[in-house]
Amino acid sequence: MPEFHRIDTGVSRLRAAVEGDGPLVVMVHGFPESWYSWRHQIGPVAAAGYRVAAIDVRGYGGSDKPYPIDAYSMEALTGDVVGVVETLAPGEKAILMGHDWGAPIVWNTAFTRPDRISAVAGLSVPFTGVPTRPFTDIFREAFTSKGIFFYQDWFQKVGPPEAEAEGDVRDFLRKFYFGIAGEAPKGSWPLKGVDSTLLDGMMDPGVMPEWLSPADLDYYVEEFERSGFRGPINRYRNHERDFEWLQGFKGRKLDQPSLLIGGDKDPAFTGFGRIADPGALMREHATDLRGVHILEGCGHWTQQERPAETTALLLDWLRGL
Incomplete structure (x- = not known):
């Protein structure tokens, strides 16, 4: 160990x-x-x-x-x-x-x-x-300017993203992890309007894939319940x-x-x-x-x-x- x-x-x-x-x-x-x-x-x-x-x-x-x-x-x-x-x-x-x-x-x-x-x-x-240009320019051109939600644009708002993630850490992590896992079906990371929040329409997986055991998820949940999400999300604001x-x-x-x-x-x-x-x-x-x-x-x-x-x-x- x-x-x-x-x-x-x-x-x-x-x-x-x-x-x-x-x-x-x-x-x-x-x-x-x-x-x-x-x-x-x-x-x-x-x-x-x-x-x-x-x-x-x-x-x-x-x-x-x-x-x-x-x-x-x-x-x-x-x-x-x-x-x-x-x-x-x-x-x-x-x-x-x-x-x-x-x-x-x-x-x-x-x-x-x-x-x-x-x-x-x-x-x-x-x-x-x-x-050659900031990534904010790229994703706003590809998504935001077309009225399409993109999670990194959501993360530019200070406060609401943290509140959403910290409101129910286990729910947030389960949906986020599953949404871009290999086992996720089409639509688990949904296409939605620019005024949405990250969790809007996200699929509840029920049972997580085998690679993330209940004990593994528990560890992550405990870590984020202690640390919060401001620091991690701040990375996207730079x-x-x-x-x-x-x-x-x-x-x-x-x-x-x-x-x-x-x-x-x-x-x-x-x-x-x-x-x-x-x-x-x-x-x-x-x-x-x-x-x-x-x-x-x-x-x-x-x-x-x-x-x-x-x-x-x-x-x-x-x-x-």
Whole structure:
């Protein structure tokens, strides 16, 4: 079992589940999850000869939860990851793995701090380089301007999204997790009007898929009942700030060995029209992409829905570094 460490990054204090000895591997989760989303990978990667640190991102679980929106910028969160590396592996480089929001966090940590990161793997979200416009512009053009609800536009409102999620945490998590899982039928993440809330029309799954046991759901519910949702949702309120920060890295490419894993039912690949070849897209911005694996029938929760396959792919990639 991993041990919990409280890591002082110099700016924030983060909780990390740490196991093993050897080169450092930092695992970064997405929304709305925690270190626990990596529960199937921590032990096997540690057993392969690595020191694994699966963190709670700032705003989640046992980590600091600052109030200001700008405390959740990409610059701040990549700084947290670098702080973990400098604390647990001073003077050394680390390997990063990230899922969902954790993928852009690790991609951009490696991209902006190649002096501290030796290799990087992303799940669900490919690396697409320095943005040419803020993501808010993209989703408002694709959805909001057409009167269609998009959850990230809903998250720009400060207060109502938190109140909805925190009103019944178990109900929120069940519907959110199921809505973009591989088992979800069409319509479980409904098309609806721009004035809707996130939960409007969301399908109640009844029984959750086998990959998320009652005990697993209980753990997530307890974490979010303690921590709330302001910090996690604040991440979505930094698109313009992130855009401005990344403009300083124009002309750079991601040069470290990289890996991409996703599911063919993951809306990260289909929400704006299916990406025909995620590998080709990434290779425009990454010079050493060593594998692209799209898991058939897998939804958004890659390493939880397909733990054995994901772990095997990560270990095979690690062996080749």
